[in-house]
Amino acid sequence: MKILVVDDEEMMIKTIEFHLKKLGHEVVTSSDGKEAMDKIEQENPDLIISDIMMPFMSGFELLSLVKTDPNRKIPVMLISSLDEIQVIDTAIEIGADDFIIKPINLNELTLRVNRFSHKTE
Amino acid sequence: MHTDLSYLNEIADGNDEFIVEMLEMFIDKTPEYFFEIKKSLSESNYEQIKSATHKVKPTFAFMGIDKAKPLIVEIERNAVEIRNPESLNELIVELETMTTEAINELEQHRDKLKTN
Numbered sequence: 001m002k003i004l005v006v007d008d009e010e011m012m013i014k015t016i017e018f019h020l021k022k023l024g025h026e027v028v029t030s031s032d033g034k035e036a037m038d039k040i041e042q043e044n045p046d047l048i049i050s051d052i053m054m055p056f057m058s059g060f061e062l063l064s065l066v067k068t069d070p071n072r073k074i075p076v077m078l079i080s081s082l083d084e085i086q087v088i089d090t091a092i093e094i095g096a097d098d099f100i101i102k103p104i105n106l107n108e109l110t111l112r113v114n115r116f117s118h119k120t121e
Numbered sequence: 122m123h124t125d126l127s128y129l130n131e132i133a134d135g136n137d138e139f140i141v142e143m144l145e146m147f148i149d150k151t152p153e154y155f156f157e158i159k160k161s162l163s164e165s166n167y168e169q170i171k172s173a174t175h176k177v178k179p180t181f182a183f184m185g186i187d188k189a190k191p192l193i194v195e196i197e198r199n200a201v202e203i204r205n206p207e208s209l210n211e212l213i214v215e216l217e218t219m220t221t222e223a224i225n226e227l228e229q230h231r232d233k234l235k236t237n
Contacts, residue, residue, distance in 0.1 A: 011146050011180050015132055018139055053175060081178070103182040106132060 001115050002026045002043060006036040006050040006062065007079065012102075018047060018084075019106050020113065033057025037065060040074070047116045048076045054089065060087075060094060067095035075116050079104070123223035125185030126230065132183075137234045144231040147184055150175070155217050158196075162209055169198040170209070185222050192216045198233055 003025050007013045010031075017027045028043045030036040034056045040048070048066060052059035064074050075097040080088065090101060098112055126140070129222050133139045142210045154177045161169040174196050192212055 008151065009176055009179060011143060011183055014139075014143065014146070015183070018136075022134070053172065081175070102179050103128070110190065 001046040002028065003113070004028045004030065004032065004039055004045040004048045006030045006037060006048065006054070006059070008032055008051065008052065008054045012051070012079075017106070018110070019109060023110060023112070023113070031064040035058065040066065040072070044072070045074060047113065048074055048078055049079065050080045052091075059074060060091065061098055063091065063094050078114060123186055123188065123219060124226050125187065128185055129183055137237065141231055141234050143183060144227050147180055148227055148231070151180065151220055151224065155213070155220070158213060162206060162213065165206070167200045167204050173199055174200065184223060184227060186219070189216060189219055190221070200228065
């Protein structure tokens, strides 16, 4: 799968990218929501994994734009901190396909990504 | 010991190059965070303190600096609810002192990995 990872924290991006590449996925990264929209146009990813709190455009805004694009059906997994857990309802309303909580458990990330991997096969 | 690299080692899965890269990111970037929040505190920009602290929080988890967690939580809470510059400053100084000691450990670990 081609996976777009969006996060403004460099170490978080590096970690997710490192792990996903190890699993054999192609990874594209972006450090904010606006740049991510350009990457979606250019790269047409199979899955987007995005943080919620980011500069310029939040993960919610990105999610909303992706989900209202009639030309694309890209699943979106949001990354949330434990203290943001109350926002999960909002994200589900907007159309988030999945969640993962920070600090990320790599086995959990693998399992969650695999679910989408099977859908795109 | 201020740091515990077991989480980072688990991610790295034997790849020392990845560990060195992550250690260098933390060593280089974390002082920038303290510069930013101290500047924000001097400008009474509590929103910026909250968002910068929220952003940096997982990086402490990568380095296993568990003692920093309650301080980080308290800085975030203070920046949102209390907004007391004196107590915030004390918390920031305490976190920075702990982080400086942690960085010393991480530098030693990085140097050891680089010479292997």
